[in-house]
Amino acid sequence: VITGARYPRLRRSGWICFGSWLAIAIWLAIVSPDGSSTKDARVKNCHVGGPEKYQRYVLGALLPEVDQFMLGFRLITSVDPLFTGEQASSLSNLTKTIYTDLESDPDFHALGSVMPGAYDELWARKFDHGHYFLYVPPGLDHKSPAPALVFLHGSGGNFKAYTWLLSRVADECGMVLISPSYGMGNWDSQGGVRAVEAALDDAGKDIPIDMNRIHLAGLSNGGLGVSRVAASDQGKRFRSLTFLSGVCDAAAIATDAFKKQWSGKPVLIITGTDDDRVPLNHVSSYASSMRDSGAGVEMSTYDGADHFLFFSHRDRCLEELSRWFTRQLAPALPSSKELKGQ
Template identity: 30%
Template structure:
């Protein structure tokens, strides 16, 4: 695994989409990324994937202390109907680098490698390229999504705590949801503050509050998917 941390110190992703050069579409379903023998993540490719019909791609990040499969589960129920390929990385530490060590580095590197693998193997719709997550994963998705708005077209943040950037490129559309009774990440200093900041910056924002706690009701996740990737027919 590449460990040139300094190159990623601002959270910038270096990989760019392009035409796949690998064996596009051979493997479908859930597969390990194969990027780390100790702490790997997963990729999910819908069984109906067709390289002649580029798929949306969503990188989905787990909450603090959770496994990579939590990230996968956030959108997997909708992936087949909406032609979405999912990448679910595992954080290098208990949470994502900017949270665990107060600096971008190992996780940005790992995500860059995961994206390179996907771009090299599968036909991806460059206009439907999201990063998202839940809780700490949502916070990190906002950090990397806003930093790399020239790559990610959408950010999906379920109950985030903060958004931090050292630099920004582009302006991805942002979806934020949060429970009004969240006891883990209270809504006022978290999503309401983030939403206010993004509106001042002119970011296209879909913001939803719901009756509930630190969770993602099915109606909320379905709304996020419909916003990001309309169903394929």
């Protein structure tokens, strides 16, 4: 029972608590990025069909992205049996390091966070807002068509850290980087293939893209999107596929459409020996299936690496990706038949 003497104190405490939270919210609203970029920024938020309002005044945009992940790492061990406390601690430290460097880059800091789009899927709301990150290497000739890499994020949402890390590959290879957002990363749901198509088409209106040199990559659950896009009528638009700790749709790569479109084309798979989410035997199985379809599969295995090697082994991974795409972008050598005709 609340006595008359205690009631004013409780009410006062309630108002103090409310005022504190309100002050924090106002402070976050003032200091958080508004999602807009300068004219000469290397990276920007884009929306298919034109500007869609950035969700600035929601918690997922007000709270720094890295802090959202730190909270997630504390909670995930209680709901995900595969996520150990040791793994959460290691990934937390890796993420802090990456975001410390990322947020010191004005162009990437200005992006804010598009995590509200991922949370929309959790709340069973519309989550495909047509968003994608568009990264254009500095010094790239905006008048000449450039090669492009379309990257599909994994489960949890389109963390801007992915685009920041891959910008290194884009810079070294002179590629435009297109990173579409698709909620929590359930690319196998209806609309996943269309989201990839729409982002690629829209980016082509912003900067000239060489339609003969477009590549597709996916991380973790993004691999589902890669395999499904590859087996769809959109598959013919891409020159190569890359799976990073990737999940694969076995049914998609077993189709005649996949075989027809990917026979003789290159596929890169990077995986870790200690990946308990996409085990090595599963990866070897889908690699074998793609080889049976005629694809030129290269598989790179990192000893001791788990599912999160893109963060833990990022330097090695990015260097390998740069070498891979440099090879794919190199002019094809003339065949012996062509040489004889000269």
